[in-house]
Amino acid sequence: MQGVHGRALHIDLASGSAEPHPIPEPVAVRLIGGTGLASYLLYRWAPQGVEPLAPDNPLIFAASPFIGTGITTASKVAVVTKSPQTGMIGDSLSSSYLAIALKRTGFDALVITGAAPAWSLLVVDDGRVELRPAADLLGRTPAETAEAIRARLGAGFRVAAIGVAGERGVRYAAISNDGRLAGRTGAGAVMGSKRLKAIAVRGSGLPTVADPAGLARAARDLAARSLGPGTAKYRELGTAANLAFFNRLGVLPTRNFQQGEFAGAEAISGETLFLEHRTDKHACAACTIGCEHHYRTRDGGPAREGRLEYESLFALGSLCGIDDPNAVLRAAALCDDLGIDAITTGSTVAWAMECAERGVDLGYPAAEVPRFGDASSLLRTIEAIGERRGIGDLLAEGSRRAAARVGQGSASWAMHVKGLELPGYDPRKLPTLALGLAVATRGACHNRSSAYEVDFSDRLAPEAEAQARARAAAAAEDQAAVLDSLTICKFLRHCFDDLYAEAAELYRLVTGVPTSGDELRLAGERINNLKKLFNIREGWTRADDWLPDRVLGGEAGITPERLTALIDAYYRVRGWDADGRIPADHLARLGLADLV
Amino acid sequence: MVRVELFGVPRLLAGAREIPVTGETLGAVSRALLDACPALAGRVIDPRTAWLADGYIFVVDGRFSRDPACPVSAGATVFLVSSVAGG
Numbered sequence: 001m002q003g004v005h006g007r008a009l010h011i012d013l014a015s016g017s018a019e020p021h022p023i024p025e026p027v028a029v030r031l032i033g034g035t036g037l038a039s040y041l042l043y044r045w046a047p048q049g050v051e052p053l054a055p056d057n058p059l060i061f062a063a064s065p066f067i068g069t070g071i072t073t074a075s076k077v078a079v080v081t082k083s084p085q086t087g088m089i090g091d092s093l094s095s096s097y098l099a100i101a102l103k104r105t106g107f108d109a110l111v112i113t114g115a116a117p118a119w120s121l122l123v124v125d126d127g128r129v130e131l132r133p134a135a136d137l138l139g140r141t142p143a144e145t146a147e148a149i150r151a152r153l154g155a156g157f158r159v160a161a162i163g164v165a166g167e168r169g170v171r172y173a174a175i176s177n178d179g180r181l182a183g184r185t186g187a188g189a190v191m192g193s194k195r196l197k198a199i200a201v202r203g204s205g206l207p208t209v210a211d212p213a214g215l216a217r218a219a220r221d222l223a224a225r226s227l228g229p230g231t232a233k234y235r236e237l238g239t240a241a242n243l244a245f246f247n248r249l250g251v252l253p254t255r256n257f258q259q260g261e262f263a264g265a266e267a268i269s270g271e272t273l274f275l276e277h278r279t280d281k282h283a284c285a286a287c288t289i290g291c292e293h294h295y296r297t298r299d300g301g302p303a304r305e306g307r308l309e310y311e312s313l314f315a316l317g318s319l320c321g322i323d324d325p326n327a328v329l330r331a332a333a334l335c336d337d338l339g340i341d342a343i344t345t346g347s348t349v350a351w352a353m354e355c356a357e358r359g360v361d362l363g364y365p366a367a368e369v370p371r372f373g374d375a376s377s378l379l380r381t382i383e384a385i386g387e388r389r390g391i392g393d394l395l396a397e398g399s400r401r402a403a404a405r406v407g408q409g410s411a412s413w414a415m416h417v418k419g420l421e422l423p424g425y426d427p428r429k430l431p432t433l434a435l436g437l438a439v440a441t442r443g444a445c446h447n448r449s450s451a452y453e454v455d456f457s458d459r460l461a462p463e464a465e466a467q468a469r470a471r472a473a474a475a476a477e478d479q480a481a482v483l484d485s486l487t488i489c490k491f492l493r494h495c496f497d498d499l500y501a502e503a504a505e506l507y508r509l510v511t512g513v514p515t516s517g518d519e520l521r522l523a524g525e526r527i528n529n530l531k532k533l534f535n536i537r538e539g540w541t542r543a544d545d546w547l548p549d550r551v552l553g554g555e556a557g558i559t560p561e562r563l564t565a566l567i568d569a570y571y572r573v574r575g576w577d578a579d580g581r582i583p584a585d586h587l588a589r590l591g592l593a594d595l596v
Numbered sequence: 597m598v599r600v601e602l603f604g605v606p607r608l609l610a611g612a613r614e615i616p617v618t619g620e621t622l623g624a625v626s627r628a629l630l631d632a633c634p635a636l637a638g639r640v641i642d643p644r645t646a647w648l649a650d651g652y653i654f655v656v657d658g659r660f661s662r663d664p665a666c667p668v669s670a671g672a673t674v675f676l677v678s679s680v681a682g683g
Contacts, residue, residue, distance in 0.1 A: 228650075229649065229650040229651030230650075230651065230680065231680070232605070232639075232651050232678070232680070233604060233605075233651070233678040233680045233683075234680070234683065236604070236605050237604050237605060237608075238683075239682075239683030241603065241604040241605075241678065241683075242682070242683055244603055245603040245604070245675065245677050248601060248603075248675060249655070249658070249675075270604065271603070271604065271607050271608060274608065275608070291683075309683065310683050311683075446682065450681075450682055452681055452682055453681050453682060456660060456681035456682070457653075457660050457679070457681065458653075458659065458660045458661050458662065458663070462658070462659070490682075491683070494680055
């Protein structure tokens with residue numbers, strides 16, 4: 001098999017030792033790479049029941065066969081660990097040059113366990129491993145950290161780093177590289193628990209590919225298609241384009257999901273940002289799309305410039321009742337500086353804002369408590385979260401744990417699934433998305449289940465039955481798993497005429513392993529079952545597949561009965577039993593039984 | 597009269613959030629929209645067919661449609677938006 005190295009590097013931070021471990025070819029073939037490979041490594045390396053912030057919890061970075069091959073957008077690294085937010089599988093992807101540097105080290109994955117005796121920088125240089133002191137880097141932003149390390153080691157190194165939030169154990173801390181984040185599920189907190197401020201990676205050895213000439217032709221063709229109508233939205237306005245439209249549809253989460261429409265939406269819309277704040281746009285490494293739009297504050301204060309995506313826009317804007325684009329820009333930049341997930345940050349702050357609105361005593365001085373629509377309180381609270389200072393120490397736990405600590409009924413407006421806060425789609429009017437959010441293995445996530453695509457299309461009538469939506473949700477999850485394991489961008493998905501067949505051909509050109517579209521689709525199903533298997537092992541029950549009460553019932557809400565029917569249908573489509581567990585013969589049919 | 601609300605690139609090209617047109621089907625609405633706002637020609641509406649270019653979709657009363665025969669009632673609000681969801 002070509003296109004991969006066939007081995008992972010295990011690094012024990014406690015001893016500083018490193019040891020290669022072969023990746024059996026059936027694992028590489030059946031689980032593809034990226035998220036699929038990393039999920040397998042998590043299953044193998046994480047002791048059952050391990051505490052997410054304990055040294056034994058592995059932090060895994062995985063590459064894919066496509067990285068470094070010239071296939072557009074395929075420069076993403078999968079970061080997988082047991083999540084300190086959910087206690088279940090935490091998986092994120094982060095784009096850019098770190099992925100290529102990782103693959104050049106001669107390994108397909110890094111499995112990092114243990115905790116360093118003191119704050120450290122892990123250097124992986126062509127397979128040679130060294131731990132260096134990093135106490136002097138504490139307190140720096142991820143960008144400052146990367147700059148300092150590259151100045152020290154050389155520009156050939158690529159760096160993944162945590163910010164202050166990761167150092168201080170904020171449960172939704174992110175890992176940052178090249179300004180992109182492995183943002184969701186708290187991998188940065190796990191990295192911080194290992195006293196690992198940063199990882200610097202350099203290498204020189206990419207594996208050969210099976211058909212270089214054929215691959216070059218196919219890659220050129222895909223790159224050309226990546227500039228077509230399937231990506232126009234992302235190239236021209238970026239994901240911020242969602243906001244004004246979602247508002248008119250009534251699905252823009254507002255004031256902690258109390259409403260689906262925001263009176264200040266136009267002020268923070270993608271169109272307004274484009275006209276009044278946009279500076280330029282950027283592309284990730286090896287990407288021809290270039291979806292990352294940058295904006296600058298224009299409020300007369302100290303200028304801040306940075307990227308803004310729909311998810312950060314809604315979470316730090318409408319969800320908190322903020323209609324000042326300058327404030328949202330500052331809040332998003334602050335999240336990046338501190339190294340925290342903007343969705344969970346906004347959602348947890350919005351939970352606290354609703355506590356204040358309802359007169360719930362959070363146990364902190366009133367001056368520390370954020371209020372809906374108060375931009376300065378939002379910015380102040382984000383800083384406090386990153387530093388775990390005052391009320392920030394409570395909110396650094398995320399909405400589920402904060403609500404459990406505060407009580408007074410506040411759990412009923414903590415908007416999460418499995419401990420991961422909801423993305424910017426109000427599920428009340430989006431039934432397929434609602435199902436996807438409820439059953440997703442990493443918690444409420446739109447990226448592991450793009451089931452909303454069905455709701456935003458003419459593919460299913462609004463009255464479509466549960467079985468049809470269940471099939472759509474499962475198919476969306478399987479497609480996402482394949483893309484995340486090949487590590488190609490989801491924004492590329494509309495550039496294929498037949499995604500599975502064409503991706504399978506690319507896979508053959510890279511690896512030399514003949515693969516059909518059906519086999520690739522089955523691999524996606526296999527990977528989702530593997531993630532589920534990990535969750536079951538770590539204590540998942542059917543009760544975890546549910547939505548916050550707020551979005552159930554009410555005039556516009558999906559009823560509990562309908563959600564139950566959707567989940568029942570989803571389990572049937574998946575081949576699971578009525579409790580959502582995976583029968584042994586199903587594992588065998590999927591080709592998982594002999595891998596785990 | 598049908599009110600067409602524009603989002604994203606169509607809004608930027610038209611320089612307007614909404615354009616009133618007449619038409620009893622989406623096909624007629626699309627043609628009227630092109631007449632009312634030639635700036636949409638090419639990227640949003642194909643001038644040869646007067647129908648939506650790839651990548652765009654209408655929403656009528658909450659239903660997404662790329663069917664030119666889809667009926668539109670008088671007084672309706674129609675959204676014109678990118679057909680690429682999410683992000």
